[in-house]
Amino acid sequence: MSRSELAAHNEERKAFNDLARSFARKELSGHVHEHEYPYVRTVSGIVETAREAGLFGINLPLDSGGTGLNAPALAGIMEEISTVDAGMAAMLFTHAAALELIAVAADTAEDRCRTIYQLVSAPDAIPLAYQSYTAPEEVEPPEVSGESTCLMSGKLPFLALGGMARYAVSAGARQKDGEFSYYLIDLSGDGVTKSDSILTMGFQACQAVDVTLDNVPALLIGAEGNGQSYFRKMQSRMSLPASAISLGIMEGSFKEALAYSGQRWQGNRTIVEWSAVRMKLAEMAVQIDVARSCLSGISLAFDAASTEGAGPAVAAAIHISDMACILASEGVQVLGGNGYMKDYGQEKRMRDARQARSLLGMNGLKKMNYIERIIEEADL
Amino acid sequence: MVSTKPATCVYHSAGLGFTDTLNSIEALHRLPARIRTEFHEARKLARRFNDEVLRPLCLVTDRRVMEDNDYLPRDFLKKANEGGLFTLWIPKMYGGKGMNMLSLYTFIEELSSVCAGLANLIGAHYLGVSVLCSSCNMKITNRILRDVAREEKKGNPCLISLAWTEPDAGTDQFEAPLLPIAKVRTQAVKVAGGYVVNGSKVFISAGHLSTWHMLICYEDVKKPADTLIMLAVKTGMKGFSFGHKEQKMGQKACVASELVFEDCFVPDEHVCFSKEQVSRLNISPKEAGLKVIGMFPGITQPGVAAIGAGVSRAACEAAIRYAAQKRIAGESLINQEWVQLAIADMYANVVAARTVYMEAAYAAGMKSMIRLLFERVLFYLTLYTPAWMFTLLVSPLFNLEIVNHIYRKLNFEWTSDEDERHMSGLGSLTKFSCTDMAVENRAKALDIMGADGTRHDAGAEKLLRDAKLLQIYEGTNEVNRINLFSQHIGHTMPGVRVFEERSGGRR
Numbered sequence: 001m002s003r004s005e006l007a008a009h010n011e012e013r014k015a016f017n018d019l020a021r022s023f024a025r026k027e028l029s030g031h032v033h034e035h036e037y038p039y040v041r042t043v044s045g046i047v048e049t050a051r052e053a054g055l056f057g058i059n060l061p062l063d064s065g066g067t068g069l070n071a072p073a074l075a076g077i078m079e080e081i082s083t084v085d086a087g088m089a090a091m092l093f094t095h096a097a098a099l100e101l102i103a104v105a106a107d108t109a110e111d112r113c114r115t116i117y118q119l120v121s122a123p124d125a126i127p128l129a130y131q132s133y134t135a136p137e138e139v140e141p142p143e144v145s146g147e148s149t150c151l152m153s154g155k156l157p158f159l160a161l162g163g164m165a166r167y168a169v170s171a172g173a174r175q176k177d178g179e180f181s182y183y184l185i186d187l188s189g190d191g192v193t194k195s196d197s198i199l200t201m202g203f204q205a206c207q208a209v210d211v212t213l214d215n216v217p218a219l220l221i222g223a224e225g226n227g228q229s230y231f232r233k234m235q236s237r238m239s240l241p242a243s244a245i246s247l248g249i250m251e252g253s254f255k256e257a258l259a260y261s262g263q264r265w266q267g268n269r270t271i272v273e274w275s276a277v278r279m280k281l282a283e284m285a286v287q288i289d290v291a292r293s294c295l296s297g298i299s300l301a302f303d304a305a306s307t308e309g310a311g312p313a314v315a316a317a318i319h320i321s322d323m324a325c326i327l328a329s330e331g332v333q334v335l336g337g338n339g340y341m342k343d344y345g346q347e348k349r350m351r352d353a354r355q356a357r358s359l360l361g362m363n364g365l366k367k368m369n370y371i372e373r374i375i376e377e378a379d380l
Numbered sequence: 381m382v383s384t385k386p387a388t389c390v391y392h393s394a395g396l397g398f399t400d401t402l403n404s405i406e407a408l409h410r411l412p413a414r415i416r417t418e419f420h421e422a423r424k425l426a427r428r429f430n431d432e433v434l435r436p437l438c439l440v441t442d443r444r445v446m447e448d449n450d451y452l453p454r455d456f457l458k459k460a461n462e463g464g465l466f467t468l469w470i471p472k473m474y475g476g477k478g479m480n481m482l483s484l485y486t487f488i489e490e491l492s493s494v495c496a497g498l499a500n501l502i503g504a505h506y507l508g509v510s511v512l513c514s515s516c517n518m519k520i521t522n523r524i525l526r527d528v529a530r531e532e533k534k535g536n537p538c539l540i541s542l543a544w545t546e547p548d549a550g551t552d553q554f555e556a557p558l559l560p561i562a563k564v565r566t567q568a569v570k571v572a573g574g575y576v577v578n579g580s581k582v583f584i585s586a587g588h589l590s591t592w593h594m595l596i597c598y599e600d601v602k603k604p605a606d607t608l609i610m611l612a613v614k615t616g617m618k619g620f621s622f623g624h625k626e627q628k629m630g631q632k633a634c635v636a637s638e639l640v641f642e643d644c645f646v647p648d649e650h651v652c653f654s655k656e657q658v659s660r661l662n663i664s665p666k667e668a669g670l671k672v673i674g675m676f677p678g679i680t681q682p683g684v685a686a687i688g689a690g691v692s693r694a695a696c697e698a699a700i701r702y703a704a705q706k707r708i709a710g711e712s713l714i715n716q717e718w719v720q721l722a723i724a725d726m727y728a729n730v731v732a733a734r735t736v737y738m739e740a741a742y743a744a745g746m747k748s749m750i751r752l753l754f755e756r757v758l759f760y761l762t763l764y765t766p767a768w769m770f771t772l773l774v775s776p777l778f779n780l781e782i783v784n785h786i787y788r789k790l791n792f793e794w795t796s797d798e799d800e801r802h803m804s805g806l807g808s809l810t811k812f813s814c815t816d817m818a819v820e821n822r823a824k825a826l827d828i829m830g831a832d833g834t835r836h837d838a839g840a841e842k843l844l845r846d847a848k849l850l851q852i853y854e855g856t857n858e859v860n861r862i863n864l865f866s867q868h869i870g871h872t873m874p875g876v877r878v879f880e881e882r883s884g885g886r887r
Contacts, residue, residue, distance in 0.1 A: 038447045133831035137709040158831055177710055199443065201834040201841035266552050267879060268561035275881055276858055325823065332629075332848060336550060336856055337583045340629050340849055347629035347848075354826060354844065355834050362830030364718060365708060 006303060013073045016058065020080035023053055028085040033342055035087055035205035043205050044164055046088065047127060056126045059096050059103065064121040066099075071237045071313075072299035075244035082248025083255070086352040087205030089245045091127060093359065094160040094206060097238050098128035098169040101182055104233045105222025116184050116221055120167060129165035129187065133158055133208070135361025136231055141171040141180045142213050152185055152218040156211040162187065163197050163209045171227050172218060180227035183218035191216040202348070202355030235360050236310035239317035240298055242359040246317075246324035247291045249356065253331030253349045254284045260335050260344075271334075280334055284327050291320045311373070318366050321357040328353035401806065407742035412759040415480045415745070422483035425463075426490030433459045437633075438495035442842055445632035449625055452589055453633050454537075456498055461537040466505055467529045471753060472762055473770050473778075475526035480759075481679070481750055482741040485686040489734070492690025493697070496846035497633030499687060501539075504585035504634060507680050507854075508540030511594045514676040514749060515610050515652035516788045518778040524592055524612055526775075531591070541590035543581040543613070543639050550583075553596075553604070554677075554855050555863065556670045557879040560605040566597040566641065568609050574647040575599075575611060580623065580640045585853070587637025588622050591615050594652065595641075596673065608669035610653040611646045619644030630845030660785060661792055668792050671800070675749045675791065677854065678803030682740035684854050685814035689733035691847045692814075695821035696726040698840045699828045706832075713828070722824050729817040740810040747799040749791050805867030808860035815850035816857060822847045 027049055034041040050056060058074050060066020067073075074096055081089040102120065106113035120128060131139065142154030152172050159168060166188050173180040187194070195210040222230060258281060261272040271277045294316050301312070328350040332339035339346040357363055437456055444451050460466065469484045470476020484506060491499035509528075512521050524540065531538035544553060546565055552558035566579025577597060587593070592614055599607035613620050623638030651657070653672050655665030663671075700723055703714035713719055745754040752758060777783050822844035826833040833840040851857045862878060870876040 133834070138830060158835070199446075199836035201836070201845070265548065265563055266550070267558045268552075268563075276862070329819070329848065333851065333856065333858070337545070337852055340852055342627035342629070350848065351629070351845070354841075357826075358831040358834060362827070364827055365830070368718070 009069075009303065012067075013069065013076055016067070016069070016073055017076040017080055019053060020055065020077040023050065023055065024081045024084040024088075028081070028088055032085045032087075032345065032348065035085070036348070037199055037204045039204075043091075043207065046205070047091065047164065050088070050092065051123070051126045055092055056095050057121075058092075059099050060121060061103070061106075061117065064117045066121070070302055071240040072302050074238075074241040075295060075299065078241045078244040079248040079251070082245045082352075083252040085205065086245055086249050086349070086356060087203045089248065090132070090203040090206035090352075090355070090359075091161060093238070093241055093245060094130050094132040095127040096241065097132050097234060097360070098130035100234045100238055101130075101169055101230055102184075102221055104230045104237075105182065105226070107233075108226075109222040112220070112222060116219060119184065119219075125165075125167050127161050127165050129159050129161040129168035131156070131158060131170070132160045132360065133355075133358045135235075135365055136171050136180060136227060137365060138361060139171075140176075141173045141227075143176070144172040144174050144181070144183070144218060145215075150183060150218040150220060151215040152183060152213045153191075153215055154213055156213060158198065158208050159211050160206055160208045162194060162211050163207050168211070169221065170218070171231075173227075179225035181224045182221040182227050182230055184221055185213070185216050185218045187211070189216060200355060202351035202353070233310075236313055237302075238360060239313040240295065240302065242356070243291070243295055243298075243313070243317045243320040245359070246321045246353065246356045247288070247295060249349045249353045250284070250288050250291060250320075250324050250327045253328050253346060253353075254281070254288055256345055257281060257284065257331045257334040260338070264335075264338075277334060280330050284330060287323045287327050291316075291323060294320065311370070314366060314370055317360070318363050318370070321353070321359070321363065324353040325350075325357055401739060401809075403739050403742035403746065403806075407746060411742065411745050411754050412756050414759070414763065415482060415754075418480050418483045419486050422479065422487040423490055426487045429460075429463060429465075430490060430494045433463075434491060434494040434498055437498065439836065439839055439842065441495075441633045442497065443836065449627050452635060453498065453501070454589070456633070457501065457537040457539070457589060458535070460502060461532055461535065464532065465502055466537060466539060467525075467532050469506060470509060470525050470528065472765070472767055473774050474522050475529040475767075475771070475775075478762060480745075481753070482745055485682055485737055485741050488683055489686040489690040489693070489737075492687040493693045494690075495633065496687050496691050496843070496850070497631035499690065500631055500634040501586050501589065503683050503687060504541060505539040505590070506683065507585070507676075508542050508590065508592065508594050510676045510680050511542045511596075511610070512540060512592075512612070512652060514672050515594075516672070516749075516784070516791045517652045517657065518784050518787055520612060520650070520652050522775055522778040527592070536591075537589070538592070539586055539590040540592040540594060541584050541587050541637075543584050543587070543593045543595045545581060545583045547580065547582050551856060551859050554673070555859060555879060556605070556674065559608075559670070559673075560603070562604050564598055564601050564604050566595075567601045568597050568599055568611060568646070570599065571645070574645055575609070575651070577611065577613075577619070577641040577644040577646055580638060582623075582636075582638050583626060583853070584637045584639050585634055587639055588625060588635045593620075593639060595639075595646075599655075605670065606666045607655065608653070608666075608673070609651065609655075610672065612650040612652050613639075613641075613644065613646060614650075617644060617646070629848060630842065631849050657784075658788060658792065661788060663792055668788075671792050671795075674800060674804060678740075678748045678800075678807040679744045679750060681807035681811040681854055681860075682737045682744065684850055685733065685737035685740065685810040688811075688814035688816075688818035688847070688850050689730060689737055691818040691843055691850070692726070692730045692733050692821040694843050695818070695825040695840075695847075696723065696730050698833075698843070699723055699726060699825040702825075702829045702832065702840075706829075719828055722828055726821045726824050729821050733814040733817050736813055737810050740806050743803060743806050748803050749795075752790075801867045801871065805864045808855070808863040808867070811854060812851075812857035812860040812864075815847070818847040818850055819844070 057066035062068040191214040472478035552562040568575040626636040658668040
């Protein structure tokens, strides 16, 4: 990317960051718990507002009506929104991850993906459902049969946004334990059975369902048998936005802890005057700055279209999501009993941080895959 | 470069040292052998109660409170009451069934291995009982605890809560050095025949479900340490009402209540502790008041630790169950070494937590305010004396001023400072270490379970939500760390001060 292109890119990204910040402040702030179980307000309303604001089209190609921005742009938006409500960010993330799988497939099979893009860029196709909390290794994919028309049968557990989405991007395999592929399925069609919304620890706005499929027509995305490769590429790109969600949670937690500690009196002084509290705040601030630096460096690599950002992005997602869990728990601790109550945002951040840790698969599995790649490169 | 500046603080190992924490060695020959049997009985009882009552209610109750924060699990209380759980650990001399109080820890651990929230409904009641006992007012203790027993027989759960935390004063009320400067608001003003109370208390465990409330407040809110008073307020008294119920992250079954006092008249016969009651002792009322609030954490904090051990266990068991049935990329998860290491760590945490809280239990049996109950002669005499004899012959003695005076002298004057320090520090150590291990185990379990662990219907995520509260109530773990430092380490070092930092650590 040339310097002028980069400058234009940055301007556009900044505009979207401002948009996300404004969206979070106007639409989410003060309403966060209304999108949580038992759901005082319907989540579909906020999805519609986000769609109208263009937040679901960030990584949709320009010629399909999207903005065509890359992972760092998505990350900026995720971070801004997650400081207020990571559940909303998880909805955007799930949709964007599904789009990114299509984009990865389109890199090598553009023609085949044209129809897919036509379907998913329609207004009623937002948001897309996807199993964003798991890696393919964790879940046995549904079985695919048929030649000219593929039919999918089996279980599709923990499908994020599955309750409200028309389409889902799902893995499917022709043989048990065989190579898998990705497909687009219509969740409004016959043969689709959905459970009630799953009550999750965090990201409750991003409701998931268990789905059972019975001979449901499925459109192949990209080339058959390339699912694992597509997932890895998507995971590399989407790890940056995933990290940004964790970072946003950390920033929100720190901001609330800092403000509270300046107001809360204990022992005849505000608690910010206690060195034990200061130490906690210091550790939180250090982790946030380290995470920011880390994501900034990876963003630069992505902007330069370098493949060097891919590996570190996954590492960052693992590390920052771990840090967010610790930090969000400390964020509750600074507020003491108040931090444990819904009157403040800390308890939700603690739950969301834990849920964020499972984005694109469990961290243990991600670590094993990460080191496997390094061992292969080292030819051991 | 090594500094040549002389140290201003020197650590002396004289007095309390690490060896004093091995209470089990001393307990081997000091505590009655019978308590072993009662530990087993308590565990057996808890397991049966878990199967019959807790397991079916655990997730249902949690979800129900999420849907309706006003929901109170009265069905659970009724079943616990039918099982006699609210009097089982009340001493026989006060009308209870007299199971040794140390076995309550084992019982609570078992219950918490299924549901920490429901377990805490029972734990909170015995916190109230312990606080009432710490007033050393045998007359009112006898009256209230016999009321609990009487109501139990009628089928009415009669719980006791501790009402202490205030909106602007939590931690600073619990620590003696901070109490004089605490921003308390709840005041009891002496009037003819009693006191008039105004103020409010928050985060009161099981408040809405309790019949009696051990209210700790102050005659002069500007001098809380000098004017501490404990009153027994009964639900329904004029001027007393329940405020809002907190919306908590976890332990949802155990309501956290606001208690409101508006010109609430509390008669003299409901005064559990006041400075007048201790005016004939050889210690000041202030010292006696601090002893009241300093005595009970040594026996109640191991209870919180036992909840922590139970949650740790639940986490470990959930992770094992999950890993045994989960396959990833065709491989059984439990056969992966990194998973085996994590489970081994969790298992070790469970064993360590149990060991720690049992050490505190042994210490409580030898050095706390309940130590008399574990003197062998008294223990067996109590065990084999029929309840009616206590009612007929012993109970009336509690009304005698001389008996109360001697009992107060025993606990307020004749308890060694070293034992008090030991119990206080050990209570803190037990509480923060076991509850930290609970949170650690929950996190490890969720690491192994991935996204499946975050599903409410899987039952695992609830434990992390529940565990977090353990690090906060009965003094945050940070404050308990400072207390341990103060009681076991810092006090031997001239020049060391605790809670007196003024610079906020700035240099």
